[in-house]
Amino acid sequence: MKHKITAWMTLFMVIVLAFSSLVHAEGEKKTVILGTSADYAPYEFHKTMDGVDTIVGFDIEIAKEIAKDMGAELVIKDTSFDALLPELTSGRVDFVISGMNPTEERRKSIDFSDSYYAAEQSVVVRKEDALKFNTFESLEGARIGVQKSSIQETIAKTIPGASVISLDKIPDLLMQLDSERVDAVLAEYPIAKTNMDEATMVITEAKPEAEVDAYAIGVRKGNEELLNHINATLTRLKENDQIQKFVDEASDLAAGRKSENLNTFQFFWKYRDYYAKGIQFTLLISALGVLFGFLLGLIIALLRMSGVKILKFLATAYIEIIRGTPMLVQLFIIHYSLAAFDIKFSPIQSGILTLSINSAAYLAEIFRAGIQGVDRGQLEAARSLGMTKSKAMRHIILPQAFKGVLPAIGNEFVVIIKESSIVSFIGVYDIMYQAQILRGSTFAPLNPLLVAALIYFILTFVLSKLLGVWERKLSASDNR
Known part of the structure; x- marks a missing residue:
């Protein structure tokens, strides 16, 4: 038994370490992070360059010059336009270039460079x-x-x-x-x-x-050092008339984009690499969200059924709060609001954490219903044979409860895959994020979404069938 526990603990630690290291494989070189909304050609937009999806535009060229003058590597973070200020004020990006006007309202929360x-x-x-x-x-x-x-x-x-x-x-x-x-x-x-x-x-x-x-570059309040670097670069570019050159080049590059007359399957095949990347992120986030949600949900269910009033109250409060608030709000609180307390998660980590805590609240109630559905006499019989309550729960009650609620658990897993699409709001390159990229870069309003819908259907359909097979195997003994 000790060897089994050690093996499970080792596996759990490996998963936790993998989770904590996601998107943190940074080198020693100094980096500067740009926040932008790459759907604003010719300022910033997506374009396939040498077979690779690349964010281009004259704003991006200006950002490259700023990073070069600072002796830093430029990292580009693409997100929605209205999320740029939260990204900046929470410290997730160092500066923002996205065709942004330095309005008085925005100046209340961030500082702006000279206009460019x-x-x-x-x-x-x-x-x-x-x-x-x-x-x-x-x-x-x-x-x-x-x-x-x-x-x-x-x-x-x-x-x-x-x-x-x-x-x-x-x-x-x-x-x-x-x-x-x-x-x-x-x-x-x-x-x-x-x-x-x-x-x-x-x-x-x-x-x-x-x-x-006029347009300007946004930085966090009080970051005078970076602001001075940016203004120095802008002064150099304006003196050499480089910005207008960047504008002309980006306009020519954007003008080369043509609307394509492709059916849904042709569209998918041409842009399959985008969707393949999105599927990887969706499956990663969903799988880890399911795993952590399963473990947390089981713990919360046991706490709610415990005889300790404070633990029961906390578990009940958790379930009611999480089930009573939208997942998107939970995602924004975890990703943006916690940053005010210097708790910063990467987009992938925020997505996994949100899916886990949300799913756990629903799974906790499913587990509780399953446990309460097992005849109480079985627990009493196990105790009379000398088993401790924890052993009886682990070996007698939980296996039967799990078998009884497997369809409900499977349904929750399917829901997690679909609801993982919300992570595209914080810049995770999942299926929906890739679909939005293709909508902007190909002028195709419907095909990217149809392909995304088809992929989600295939993923959830296959998962449902696999869970059905597993359910039949577990119930085979009941039919003998």
Whole structure:
């Protein structure tokens, strides 16, 4: 028995060490971490370069120059635009470049560099509405699409009677325009020109009052050393007219992107490497989430059934709180809010931890129901034979309880695989993250999502069948 316990403890320690070392294989070289939202061509966007998915754009070229002047290696962290400030203030990234305006509201939480570029705002409409919305005043009462947390959102809210629809991604906004869910999209001219479908859309003559907006680089409050490095690099680039060169090169690179007429299976085969990478991350996070959730759920179930009131209260409170709050909120609290207490997890670790603690609350109730479903007389019989309560629970009660609740446990495991998609919000390269990358880089609004849905279905279907086989094997003895 001691050898078995030692083996299980060794396996558990190996898993814990592997978990703690994820995304921490850093070298000795100094690094500087850039936060960006790579869906904003030509500022920053994904493009396949020499067969490798690469984040490119003129913002990225500026960041490379900053890192070079600092003698550091640049690490790029891609996330949604409205998550950039939490990433920066929590210390997960060192600076932010993402076509960001230095508004007064943002200056309350972060510092900004000198401005490095300015672009005009533009209004994109469907071709048939070009005359209808040919002035900015004509947008009164219209449905306006803007990127969430952007200067365009602020401008749109000043339009009398306008209904403002805010989304994370520019391609999503243009898809809303194409499907007639919005009447116009407010975006910067380079962004609109690069991303819109010129066959069905047009940039109108309408001009917002704030026609030109400057962009700056964000750093954490009080980080004067980094801010001085950034300003020195920007001064050098502006003096040599390098930034405009970066803009022209990035615009040409972005203009080379074409919409492809592929069916769903052709799309999957062409971009299978993206999805293969996403499947690896999804399976890793789901498997570890299931493992830790299973162990934690069993412990919580036993605590809730214990005779110690404080332990029972804590276990009950845990279950009710976790089941009563959205998993996405739990993910953001773990990933961003705990950083204020200097508790920082990598995106993968945050994802695994969130899935584990969420799943544990549901599994605890499943285990409790299974244990209570076993005839109490069996525990009493085991005790009368001289077995301790813990041995009786381990050898008599738990095996029967586990067999009885296996279908419910299997259903929870299937749910975990599907709900693991939320980790894409914090920059984990799972299946949904890869689908969002492909939506922005290929102009395909539907195929990336259809492929992702098909992959999730295959994973959950196969798992369900395997669990069914296991369940039949365990119940074989009952049919003899």
